Amino acid sequence: MKPALEVKNLRKVYEGGLEALKGINLSIPQGSFYGLLGPNGAGKTTTIGIITGLVNITGGSASVLGFDSVTEFRQARKLIGLSPQELNFDVFFSIGELLELQAGYYGYSHKEAKERTTIMLEQFGLTEKRKSRARELSGGMKRRVQIAKALVHDPKIVILDEPTAGVDIELRHMLWNYLRKINEEGKTILLTTHYIEEAEQLCETISIINDGKIIATDSPNKLTQAHGMSGLEITLTSKVADLTLDPWAYNNIDGKIHVNMNHPEKEMANVINQILKQGGEIENVQIYRSSLEDVFLKLTGKSLHEENEKFESQEALLNV
Amino acid sequence: MFNRGFWVIVKREVKRFMFLYKQTLLPSVISSGLYIIVFGAAMGSRIGEIKGVEYIHFIIPGLVMMSVINPAYQNSSSSIMQAKFLRFIEDILITPLSGLEISLSYIIGGTVRGVVNGAFVLLLGYFLTGFQVGNWLLTFVYLSTVAWAFAGAGVIVGIYAKSWDSIMVITNFFFMPLIFLGGVFYSIEMLPEFWRNFSMVNPLYWMINGLRYATLGIADTSHELSLGISIIFAIFFSTLASFMFSKGYRIKT
Numbered sequence: 001m002k003p004a005l006e007v008k009n010l011r012k013v014y015e016g017g018l019e020a021l022k023g024i025n026l027s028i029p030q031g032s033f034y035g036l037l038g039p040n041g042a043g044k045t046t047t048i049g050i051i052t053g054l055v056n057i058t059g060g061s062a063s064v065l066g067f068d069s070v071t072e073f074r075q076a077r078k079l080i081g082l083s084p085q086e087l088n089f090d091v092f093f094s095i096g097e098l099l100e101l102q103a104g105y106y107g108y109s110h111k112e113a114k115e116r117t118t119i120m121l122e123q124f125g126l127t128e129k130r131k132s133r134a135r136e137l138s139g140g141m142k143r144r145v146q147i148a149k150a151l152v153h154d155p156k157i158v159i160l161d162e163p164t165a166g167v168d169i170e171l172r173h174m175l176w177n178y179l180r181k182i183n184e185e186g187k188t189i190l191l192t193t194h195y196i197e198e199a200e201q202l203c204e205t206i207s208i209i210n211d212g213k214i215i216a217t218d219s220p221n222k223l224t225q226a227h228g229m230s231g232l233e234i235t236l237t238s239k240v241a242d243l244t245l246d247p248w249a250y251n252n253i254d255g256k257i258h259v260n261m262n263h264p265e266k267e268m269a270n271v272i273n274q275i276l277k278q279g280g281e282i283e284n285v286q287i288y289r290s291s292l293e294d295v296f297l298k299l300t301g302k303s304l305h306e307e308n309e310k311f312e313s314q315e316a317l318l319n320v
Numbered sequence: 321m322f323n324r325g326f327w328v329i330v331k332r333e334v335k336r337f338m339f340l341y342k343q344t345l346l347p348s349v350i351s352s353g354l355y356i357i358v359f360g361a362a363m364g365s366r367i368g369e370i371k372g373v374e375y376i377h378f379i380i381p382g383l384v385m386m387s388v389i390n391p392a393y394q395n396s397s398s399s400i401m402q403a404k405f406l407r408f409i410e411d412i413l414i415t416p417l418s419g420l421e422i423s424l425s426y427i428i429g430g431t432v433r434g435v436v437n438g439a440f441v442l443l444l445g446y447f448l449t450g451f452q453v454g455n456w457l458l459t460f461v462y463l464s465t466v467a468w469a470f471a472g473a474g475v476i477v478g479i480y481a482k483s484w485d486s487i488m489v490i491t492n493f494f495f496m497p498l499i500f501l502g503g504v505f506y507s508i509e510m511l512p513e514f515w516r517n518f519s520m521v522n523p524l525y526w527m528i529n530g531l532r533y534a535t536l537g538i539a540d541t542s543h544e545l546s547l548g549i550s551i552i553f554a555i556f557f558s559t560l561a562s563f564m565f566s567k568g569y570r571i572k573t
Binding site: 015080089101105106 | 331339412414415573
């Protein structure tokens with residue numbers, strides 16, 4: 001089966017010499033929920049831009065269900081819906097007209113476009129706002145319109161660039177549920193996000209992109225197993241002299257024993273037995289595991305928290 | 321090619337200027353009305369006839385062209401500039417439409433506005449002065465070809481411009497002088513030789529001359545050449561505009 005999206009040795013050098021993509025490869029299977037995670041300026045939006053035709057390609061190729069994004073752009077673009085990070089609305093028209101126009105650009109007849117618009121407005125709880133203009137809507141509603149615009153022509157592949165940026169928790173969860181639902185119904189979703197929880201909750205596979213290169217690709221669990229740290233934290237009631245935990249080394253931090261291992265749940269009984277045999281009394285045992293966020297920090301040297309804070313402060317500025 | 325999506329952009333362009341009719345349709349009708357009253361009625365009686373035509377009628381083809389050129393240019397340039405500025409041009413760039421289709425849809429939108437404006441001024445000329453069109457078909461050909469050319473120029477400037485100033489600079493520093501020096505209010509035969517020769521290199525002179533032939537049946541110079549020049553400009557500007565759109569010049573990064 002052809003991948004929904006495939007990117008081979010993709011390169012982008014912007015005017016002025018900035019090399020935004022340094023030959024990245026991605027293969028996103030049909031029906032998957034895929035995350036592209038990376039700090040600001042890593043190349044996420046450039047990658048999406050090339051796939052959707054907003055950015056000119058420097059080298060390599062991008063294809064959509066086997067259709068080349070440059071030479072077969074008509075077939076390729078028809079299959080994709082894009083929700084850009086920055087809200088962008090045609091200011092002359094109402095929400096309903098906007099969606100009808102967008103469906104029309106993809107070749108829907110006036111009648112079909114109206115029907116698709118009605119469905120989208122219902123699904124996003126915007127039916128009452130059909131005749132309102134975007135500027136009259138709240139931030140959350142605008143974001144819903146933005147996503148509806150990406151879906152109005154019923155594309156097989158949906159690309160969402162920071163879909164929940166700046167929305168409240170309730171709407172974020174509503175959008176997550178909606179995205180899960182359309183993914184289960186068969187749509188392939190490519191998501192970029194600053195919210196680690198979003199990637200962990202939604203994505204089957206994640207690629208971490210940094211400085212124009214893909215540095216890791218796997219499921220969130222495997223990424224944390226491969227690049228993160230996990231182990232056991234054991235609190236003893238009293239200190240045991242010359243404790244050995246074969247074959248592991250351990251650290252004693254604030255009276256708590258930390259043993260790093262890949263599968264702490266499997267090895268827990270073994271470790272406990274060794275401690276008991278050496279006369280130790282155990283007060284508490286806990287499994288610790290690195291989060292995807294720790295993995296991200298380890299791989300990129302940048303914290304997503306900083307990214308979030310930067311991003312949110314930018315948004316706050318825009319809202320002034 | 322030129323499927324439904326293409327016509328939806330054209331429809332969007334037309335709906336946009338209809339929605340903004342106070343900015344897009346009324347001003348040229350009002351200013352043309354004022355020109356007819358001030359120049360035609362007040363000064364016309366002193367000037368008399370030019371080439372056997374009343375002065376008030378002589379100036380109407382030039383006023384019509386003025387009402388075709390500026391709105392056609394402004395329609396496509398402003399529309400693209402706004403779409404670029406607010407980034408909703410991305411909604412169109414991601415669709416299965418080619419650069420050629422997108423640029424032509426903007427050009428047709430501007431052409432419709434130019435022709436509608438021109439038709440309004442012809443109508444105004446009829447009501448205010450009894451102006452009659454001699455050859456409707458040729459008149460329509462001139463209106464649409466010239467509107468097409470300047471809507472094409474609008475697309476080019478809309479793509480190129482980084483600010484609204486650039487769009488107005490072209491109107492104020494190029495089109496207005498060229499229109500006024502293009503024989504709207506006089507026959508070039510009334511000019512000294514140097515200025516007469518100068519007018520001959522002004523493409524807008526030929527366009528006005530051609531429309532005057534189509535409506536009144538009089539021309540300073542060859543009407544066929546006028547038509548040829550109008551068509552060449554229409555082809556040149558629309559080809560360049562489509563090329564720029566296809567390459568994504570200043571639209572795609």
